[in-house]
Amino acid sequence: MSVVRNEVALIWVALGYFTRIPVPQWVWTDQDRLNRASRYFGLVGFLMGAASALVFWLSSLVLPGSIAVLLAMVVGLLLTGCFHEDGLADTADGLGGGWQLADKLRIMKDSRLGSYGALVLLMAVLLKWQLLTELANFSVNFTATALILGHTLSRVLAASMIFTEPYVRDDDSKSKPIVTEQNWNDLWVLLTTGVLVLLLLPVMQALMLLMSLVVCRWLLVRWLRAQLGGYTGDTLGACQQIGELVVYLLLVALLIGGGQ
Template sequence: MSRKHHWHRQSDLFFVALGFFTRIPMPSWVEVDGDKLNQASRYFGLVGLCIGLCCAFVFWLSQLWLPAGVAVLLAMIAGVLLTGGFHEDGLADTADGFGGGWCVADKLSIMKDSRLGTYGALALVLALLLKWQLLVELALYAPMVAVWALVLGHCLSRVLAASIIFTETYVRDDDSSKSRPLAQTQGIDELLILLATGLLLLLCLNGVVAFALLIALWLIRCLLVALFRRQIGGYTGDTLGAAQQLAELGCYLVLLAMGNAL
C-alpha cells in the first residue's frame, strides 16, 4: 500500500467515525463499508477530542460575556447538537433496560424501545444536572480549567467506551442496534491507536492529575464491564453510550477533586 493510499484510507476512517458519532456529514467521496466501520473505532477518541474542543470553545467564548452557569449550559447544548444526543439516549435506554427488565431478553427489548421510561428519565436528568454542576464548580477555579475539563471529558470518555468493544461480547443479534456495524471486531491496531489518543492528551497534564484520571477511568471501566456482564452478558450500542456518559462524569469528578493540583 502506497503512503498516499494509506493516508487516504486513514482520513476515510476518521470521517466514518466522525459521521457515525456526530451530526457532521461525511464528505461525499468517503465510501463506507463494514470493514471501515470496524476499523473506524480507532478514531473514536479523536472524534471526542474534536467535540470537546468545540464545546470548550463555546464555553470560553460565552463566559467572556455571560455567567459561568450559562456558559456551561451553552457548551452542553453545543455537545448535544453536535452528537444528536447519541450517548445521552444510550444512557437513558440502558437505565430503562437494566431497571425495568427481569431477564436478558426483557432488558434488551426495553433498551430497543424508543419510548423513555421512568428509570431512563431519572438517569438522564440526574446525569445532566450533575454534569452542569461539576463544570460550573470547575469554572470557578478558572475558565481554562473548565475548558480543559470539557476537552478531557469528551475525549477520554469515548476512549473508554470504545475500548469495551475490544474485550466484550456484542449481545444483540438483530440489526436494530445503533452499534451493530461496530460490533463485529476491533483489532489490536484499532485499540492501540484509540488508547494512544487518550494517553497523548494525558501527557499534557500535571503528572498527579493524569495518574488520578488514568486510575479512575480504569476503575470505572472495570465496574461498567462487570455491570454489563451481569445484566446482559456483554454490551450493546446503548451501553456504550451509557459508558461514555458515566466516564465523562467520572473525569469531571476527578478533576474537581484534584482542583488544587490543576
C-alpha cells in the same frame, strides 16, 4: 487507495457515526470500515470537546460561568444529536425494567422513554452541569481543558470495551449499525489518543485520572457482564456518559482538594 487517504476516510466514518457533521460523498461505509473507524472514536471526542471548550471560553468572556457551561453542553448535544445520552436513557430503562436478557434488550430497543431512563438522564445532565459550573468558578482555562478531557477520555473508555467484550447480538436491533469487533491496531491508536490528551494535565493529576478511569472501566465491565453478558450500542453510550462524569468528578476533587 493510499494509506493516508484510507485513514482520513476512517476519521470521516467515525465522525459520521458519532456526530451530525455531513460526511463527504467519496467516503463509503461498511461493517469492516466501521469497525476499523473505532480507532478514531477518541479523536472524535477530542474534536467534540474542543468545540465545546471553545464555545465555553468565548461565552465566559461576556456571560456568567454557569451559562457558558450550559451553552457548551448544548453545542455537544447538537453536534452528536444526543447520541450518547439516548444510549444512557435506553440502558437505564432496559436494565432497570427488565429481568431476563431478552426483556432488557427489548426495552432498550423501544424508542419510548421510561421512568428509569428519564430520571437517570435528568440526574446525569444536572450533575454534569453542576460539576462543570464548579470548575468554571475556579478557572475558565481549566474548565475548557476539562471539557476536552471529558469528551475524549470517556469515548476512549467506552470504545475500548469493544476489544475485550462480546457484542450482544439481537437480530431485531435498531437500524443504526454497531461496531462489533476491534483489532490490536485499532486499540493502540485509540489508547494513544487518550494518553496524548492526558498530557494536558500535570503528571500526578494525569496518573490519578488514568487510574480512576481504569477502575471505572473494570466496574462497568463487571456490571455489563452480569447484566447482559457483553455490550450493546446503548450500553457503550451509557459508559461514555458515566466516564465523562467520572472525569469531571475527579477534576473537581483535584481542583478543590488541591486548593488551586
